[in-house]
Amino acid sequence: MKSAELPPNPDPVLNQPITPELIKKHGLLPEEYDQVCRHLGRTPSLTELGIFSVMWSEHCAYKNTRPLLKGFPTEKRGATAAFGRVLVKAGEENAGIIDVGDGWAIAFKIESHNHPSAIEPFEGAATGVGGIIRDIFTMGARPVLLTNSLRFGELDSPVTKRLLRGVVAGIAHYGNCVGVPTVAGDVYFDRSYEGNPLVNALCLGTLRHDQIRRGKATGLGNPVYYVGAATGRDGLGGAAFASKELSAESSSDRPAVQKGDPFMEKLLIEACLEMMAVPGLVVGIQDMGAAGLTCSTCETASRGGAGIEIELDQVPQREAGMNSYEVMLSESQERMLVIVQKGREREIEEVFAKWDLHAAHVGTVTDTGRMVVRHHGVVVADIPATALTDNAPVYHREARRPAYLDRTSAWTPEGSGLRDLDLEGARATLPRLLALPTIASKRWIYRQYDHMVQHGTVVLPGSDAGVVRLRLGSSEKFIAIKNDCNGRYCYLNPRRGALIAMVECLRNLVCSGATPLAMTDNLNFGNPYKPENFYQLKECVEGLAEACRYFDVPVVGGNVSLYNESPEGAIDPTPTVSVVGFIEKEAHITRQFARAAGSRLVLLGGAPTELGGSQFLGAVHGLKTGDAPAVDLDGEKRLQDYLLGQIRKGRILAAHDLSEGGLLVGISEMLFGTEKLGAEVDLSGLGSLRMDALLYGESQGRVLVEVAPGDLADVAADASLSAVPAEEIGTFRQSATLSVATSIGTLDWRVADLRSEWESSIERAMKRPGLG
């Protein structure tokens, strides 16, 4: 079918013929361009080419990952009519929503802003926070907390320091100004992220079931409003840009970085929530994130099974002389698209006038199924809405197992003649590991964040998971939230690494006294066109899905960030997971810090035995090899159920899961609370073939708990009933030392020395010369 050509665009620049170079510059393949022509029944205008280019990018269309993501469970099997139902599923809307009982629900989602942060760390990270907050309040929810998941290169390079400084300051600036607390996070430093940092930001909001709003355009003749900040030439083509590898040329992509205004966002939050609280006023609402006006119009039209017509002359503009291509693709921040009930235009205009924000009537809902854009009255784009969304191309990419896996998975300490630690080596290793930026206290980072605003934060950053009190009408509920993903494990064994990310995250929540509820994931990978990268992606997604199904933790939303590569190669695969848990009673909230002298230290799960992928191997032997630690899902489930049971019985004073750095790092971290305790530990009864694996290995499914002497017998008896290995390994003391008896002799450290290594490592690295 041949459709009529569009009239010439008012801006002559946009009437140039579409050449193969232009198509390539827009990131479209020749066959994709042919599909565009088929959808339109003619050749596209340049404006339309730009629109297709952003909507068919990985960032918007998930064209390389959609078939994989279908494997995620999106519903909770154990949900009841009163609790735990998924009210809005992953992929349906801007964020998923899950029922937390009494007519209340939470909306949460994580999203990446990796590429903008690599180019301009401060604004890139800040607008990442702004974008994810909009994804939450567009659902009708009030944002109550933020977390972030960051990955950088090793902290010894000046480039990494600049990125870390900028990203943290950007997150702090936006979050602190907008008044939403940053309550938790995770940060890893590894060479593979050099020059391609990962900045994943999460927002969680609360709402009543009847406040849920959808991004749907329905109702013929309903007016379409543009609200919020004016449109400028910022972030042109950001979504397409996020789907390209970073190269030396990226610095010339610089105008693609947007700048945010958190005070504007705060006004927008309040105005939108006020408007949505008026019954029947808002038909649909969506934020303008990546691909701005383009994405919000075609997605709302496509979801509503309707069409939309807009006139760009009505769009508030910050700069004169913008053409249709620029207005449609601009990624100016703090803007939303709202579909209003016909006849009630004045009501919405009054709300936005009160908050000093633009509310412009830019268009109308139609029944044509087409997105029609006019500029100065001339049609500049006319596209079937579904061609941009549901009918975007989908690819099944080739996956090939990377060759390096044969070498790394065959590695064993014995096979490579790795000498075990002697007493002096074992002693020297602990402070060294505690000072590794990946393990060390992240105080330098989180002290820049306002984690107390809104008054709900119960467990501050620095413990296993953040815990927040939600005020829901007249009632209060407690949730815990935690992010996790060790990219090193995912590099060595993608499927198992992803499993570990999930089970460790769940274990962290359980250690805080929470029952895991639902998760959101951010898949950060390299270029999917390279079969080795796609293999990692596929295996990781399958690993996550397996863990989600096993633990009945549905995925309620997420984000995919591909093309995370720098000239050195792809990043370690990093499927970051973030799980929200529910805490029944305030008394169940548990922290990782030991509380009382005389209480006992119990190790659950047995002695660690593996070295593969450990921080120890990396820091002491310079190796990133071996297989990722084994995961026993049944054992993990038994452990977590048992631990939660003991916490609810009030027998657990503190709980801390073993992760990076292993047993001694875990014990040390328990001593770094406010009580200034020491501990006397005896590991000589634990069987392990190697001292390094016992002390510093990272075997999964291990938790340290502090138990009062009077509860010890009950804790042990229940453990044996639940078939969970439990070993009393020491006693907390009112002393200044940590002493550990082993089969090769006794190790002693001053707790204050360990603490100072752990606490000030990042601060020392980030100190600026000449500033005290």
Added chain:
Amino acid sequence: MKIKVFVTPKRNVLDPQGVAVGHALESLGLKGLKGTRVGKVVELEVDGADSPQLRSQIDKLCRDLLSNPVIEDYHYEIAGG
């Protein structure tokens, strides 16, 4: 010799500070305001004379330290050289 470096937000970049100051000016009664941009001035006092070498050094310092070339423009004036 005095060097005055002017750093301003790029024309295409949002300037929230400028917008806020503009709002305040209007509320204090300034009529007909079309736009407000806020930047900064860095004053340097340096021994020596104006030279191409000095200018290329100043340019480098402006790009690397005094301005953020991703979102800011700069220019400078040299007086008394």
